[in-house]
Every structure is written in C-alpha cells, then in structure tokens.
Amino acid sequence: MKNNMSKNAIKFTYLSQEELIEAGAFNLKMAIEALHQGLVKFKDEQILFPEKIVQIFNEETQERINCLPATLLDEKICGVKWVSCFPPNPIRFGTQNLSAIIVLSNIINGYPVCVMDGTLCSNMRVAAMGATAADKLAREDAESIGFIGAGEQAKMHLIGMKAVRPGLKVCRVASKYAEEEHGFISGLQRIIPDMEFVACDTVLEKAIRDSDIIVTATSAQAPLLKADWIKKGAFYSHVGGWEDEYKVVQMADKIVCDDWNTVKHRTQTVSRCYKDGIINDSNIYANIIDIIDGTKMGRENDDEFIYFNAVGLAYADISIAYSMYRHAVNQGFGRELALQETMIFDKNLAGKIVF
Ligand SMILES: NC(=O)c1ccc[n+]([C@@H]2O[C@H](COP(=O)([O-])OP(=O)(O)OC[C@H]3O[C@@H](n4cnc5c(N)ncnc54)[C@H](O)[C@@H]3O)[C@@H](O)[C@H]2O)c1
Structure with missing residues (x-):
C-alpha cells in the first residue's frame, strides 16, 4: 500500500x-x-x-x-x-x-x-529575440540606442541589446510621461553604470534622431515613430502594436520578422501595411532563423535601415x-x-x- x-x-x-x-x-x-x-x-x-x-x-x-x-x-x-x-x-x-x-x-x-x-x-524572451536580431542586423559599431516607451519591455530590451552590443554608450529614452523616463534611468543606471542616459522629456524625436538602434515598446496604438527621424544605417526593433508610420516600413531596406506567417495576421504596423496592400509577402526579407542558420545574409552594409518585428512565439x-x-x-x-x-x-x- x-x-x-x-x-x-x-x-x-x-x-x-x-x-x-x-x-x-x-x-x-x-x-x-x-x-x-x-x-x-x-x-x-x-x-x-x-x-x-x-x-x-x-x-x-x-x-x-x-x-x-x-x-x-x-x-x-x-x-x-x-x-x-x-x-x-x-x-x-x-x-x-x-x-x-x-x-x-x-x-x-x-x-x-x-x-x-x-x-x-516572457520579458527576457522579448529582449532575447530583439537582441538576436540586433546581433545579426545592427551595425557592429552601434554606440547609441533610442527608446520610445520606458516600460518593462523597454527596460529588458536595453539589457538584451547591451549583451550583444557591449559598445553601446548612450541611451536616450522618451515616453508619454517624464517620470517614467526617470524611473527607467534610475533603475538601469545601477545595472549599466558605464552607459550615458538621456531623458528626452517626452520629446520622442529627441530619442530617435542619431540613434544607431531604435526600439519602440509602447502600449500606444498610434504612428509615434516618424520616418524622417531615422538615421541611415539604423536597426529598428518594433516591440508593441501599431507604433510607427507606414513610411517607416516603406523606407526599410530589409524587413525581418520572428515569423512572418504569424506576424501578418496580427495588428502590428507591418501587419496593417500588409492588410492595407502597402506591402506583400515579397517585401519581407527573411524570418530571423534564416539569418541565424545562414540561409539569408544579415546586414550587408553600414547604410541599410533594417526593420525587425517580433510578435512572440x-x-x-x-x-x-x-x-x-x-x-x-x-x-x-x-x-x-x-x-x-x-x-x-x-x-x-x-x-x-x-x-
Ligand atoms: N512583441 C512581443 O513579443 C511583445 C511581448 C510582450 C509585450 N509586447 C508589447 O510591448 C508593449 C509594451 O509592453 P510593456 O510591458 O513594456 O508595457 P508598459 O505598460 O510597461 O510600458 C508601456 C510604455 O508605453 C508608453 N506609451 C504609451 N503610450 C505612449 C505614447 N502615446 N507616447 C509615448 N509613449 C507611450 C508608456 O508611457 C510606457 O512607458 C505592449 O504593447 C505589449 O503588448 C510585445
């Protein structure tokens, strides 16, 4: 018994x-x-x-x-x-x-x-995916990173990006509320003491202009990120839903997804562009696995603007x-x-x- x-x-x-x-x-x-x-x-x-x-x-x-x-x-x-x-x-x-x-x-x-x-x-997975993409698609010499959104995904994304681009020196952050930007900075300054942090006082453009890596991680459903602000050669990790204007998608030299078949049925900016007929399957360069296993090239020159969108797997x-x-x-x-x-x-x- x-x-x-x-x-x-x-x-x-x-x-x-x-x-x-x-x-x-x-x-x-x-x-x-x-x-x-x-x-x-x-x-x-x-x-x-x-x-x-x-x-x-x-x-x-x-x-x-x-x-x-x-x-x-x-x-x-x-x-x-x-x-x-x-x-x-x-x-x-x-x-x-x-x-x-x-x-x-x-x-x-x-x-x-x-x-x-x-x-x-879950938050580490989001950041690990963004970091994996940055490892293959951001410039090797990336020194600056700009965030729209100062929440939990943004914080974790910075840790992920620093893991693959230890040369990052400057982090600019803009959010809906200035106090959130200060919360982001006070939390992360202790963890990454060699980083220079800039609070953008809710001016989104200030966080983005001149940033080698751009991250949008907001709970907004609006075209916050403008194409005109984006520097040549930037890598963009799109984390939230609808966060950038369609022109950002249209100006990308490469669009890479975690899994395009999953992304295209969602409500992200690229998914909206697809549903509105602005882009089609042929505009998607690769899924990230195809770059990891060498089926497709990652970044091929310093001038490419590369757009990465993951919705989570x-x-x-x-x-x-x-x-x-x-x-x-x-x-x-x-x-x-x-x-x-x-x-x-x-x-x-x-x-x-x-x-
Ligand atoms: N892609 C993925 O795999 C994945 C996984 C988890 C979460 N997400 C998404 O990531 C986003 C962020 O999640 P979180 O956990 O960091 O949320 P959060 O609430 O912690 O942070 C959201 C941030 O967005 C900012 N924001 C909202 N509206 C804004 C505006 N109009 N202008 C500027 N900033 C604005 C807020 O101020 C805040 O800083 C959500 O949309 C969530 O659904 C995506």
Whole structure:
C-alpha cells in the first residue's frame, strides 16, 4: 500500500521570480542560446506549436489573457504560458501591465514538472529575440540606442541589446510621461553604470534622431515613430502594436520578422501595411532563423535601415523557461510541492465526500 501511495504522488517544482533571479537564471546570454536552439528545432520540425488562445475583455484597451502552448519534442517537455496584458494597469493601479505563469509537463507520463513565474521569462524572451536580431542586423559599431516607451519591455530590451552590443554608450529614452523616463534611468543606471542616459522629456524625436538602434515598446496604438527621424544605417526593433508610420516600413531596406506567417495576421504596423496592400509577402526579407542558420545574409552594409518585428512565439518562451528551470534546479533552487500524495480512491475518504 505504501509503495502504491508514493508511486501515485504527483509532485512538481515551484519557482518564484525571486528564486529564479537568486539562482542566476536572469541570464540574457543563456536565454539567447535557448532561443536559438528553439528556432533551429522548430525549423527542423522538432517542436509542436499549436495556435494560441486569446480572450480579449476590452477591445479598446486590449485588456486580454492569452494561453500559449508548445512542446519541445527532443526534451520531452510540453509547456504553456498563461499571460495577461492589461495596458491600463500602470495608470489605473500603478502596477505592471503584464503578468505570466508557466507550467512545464513531461511527455513521458504527462505529469507536471514545474510551475514557475513567467513574467521574467516572457520579458527576457522579448529582449532575447530583439537582441538576436540586433546581433545579426545592427551595425557592429552601434554606440547609441533610442527608446520610445520606458516600460518593462523597454527596460529588458536595453539589457538584451547591451549583451550583444557591449559598445553601446548612450541611451536616450522618451515616453508619454517624464517620470517614467526617470524611473527607467534610475533603475538601469545601477545595472549599466558605464552607459550615458538621456531623458528626452517626452520629446520622442529627441530619442530617435542619431540613434544607431531604435526600439519602440509602447502600449500606444498610434504612428509615434516618424520616418524622417531615422538615421541611415539604423536597426529598428518594433516591440508593441501599431507604433510607427507606414513610411517607416516603406523606407526599410530589409524587413525581418520572428515569423512572418504569424506576424501578418496580427495588428502590428507591418501587419496593417500588409492588410492595407502597402506591402506583400515579397517585401519581407527573411524570418530571423534564416539569418541565424545562414540561409539569408544579415546586414550587408553600414547604410541599410533594417526593420525587425517580433510578435512572440510560444516555443521561444517554453525553450527559455525550460533552460531557466534546469539552471535553477541545478543550483539547488525550487520548492517541491505535491499536487497529490495518492490516487483519489487510495485516500481515506470516509465521511469526506458529499453526494
Ligand atoms: N512583441 C512581443 O513579443 C511583445 C511581448 C510582450 C509585450 N509586447 C508589447 O510591448 C508593449 C509594451 O509592453 P510593456 O510591458 O513594456 O508595457 P508598459 O505598460 O510597461 O510600458 C508601456 C510604455 O508605453 C508608453 N506609451 C504609451 N503610450 C505612449 C505614447 N502615446 N507616447 C509615448 N509613449 C507611450 C508608456 O508611457 C510606457 O512607458 C505592449 O504593447 C505589449 O503588448 C510585445
């Protein structure tokens, strides 16, 4: 009986965001490596990637909760990210926009392996994707970076960009509110002390003109970034929804996506251009994997303006989450929690059931 009881226990590891950070899993280089592996395996058809499920609660504000599954067949891991996006949160409650939880299960007996914070992983995935693209598509000698938006994705993007372009020296940031720009700077100055930070006092143009790398990461749905502000040879990572005028797309020498087939059905600026007939499939130069594996060239000269748009791929999140989980457990972190100790009818249920 005792053996049978322990055999039917279902236990998993729980990892909070704080535990992941203490374990050293806030590691952009590790995330970039896990992302590369995920992209390669997807191209090799070693990943299951079903459609995500979206539930929108407010069309105007786009408050939503999404369910994003993927399976890493080689690793025998099936995972899901359950992520909320509530753009009004910062103004309405003074709290963050996104929150996420990730569940990893094995596909040997199907039991859960880990339940972990997904916000850190999710934000790292966005930054790792932008950084991977910058590594291939930004000028090697890039020294300055300009941000429109000073929120969580913008902050993480700066860490990602610094991982692949350590020569970045100047960071200009413009947002809707000046205090957000100061919050961005005070948080990141401690982490990147050799960077010169410039708060642009909500003047978006000031952040962009003369920047070698441009990032828009806003919750706006408006053409904030203007084509006239963009320097020759710049690399642009577009993170949010509709954030730039169509002319920015039209002036790009190369448009690269995380996955064009996914991007084109969304509401990003390039997706809108596609739906409005401004661009077609032939205007998309490559998916990032084709540049990583050498099927397509990355940057070919110092003058190209290269536009990168990622909307997020669940298998990228699950690949990174699994590497974070393994790293944390190897470092001795994580609490084991029991979902059940025995099967339902192996318990002493007398007097505990209502029927
Ligand atoms: N591409 C992806 O894979 C991916 C993943 C996660 C989030 N996102 C998107 O990234 C965006 C940013 O997310 P976040 O978590 O950083 O949100 P956040 O709320 O932390 O930050 C949003 C920022 O946008 C700024 N902003 C809003 N309207 C503006 C305007 N009119 N002018 C200038 N700045 C403006 C805000 O002031 C704030 O600094 C959201 O649209 C989110 O949906 C994309």
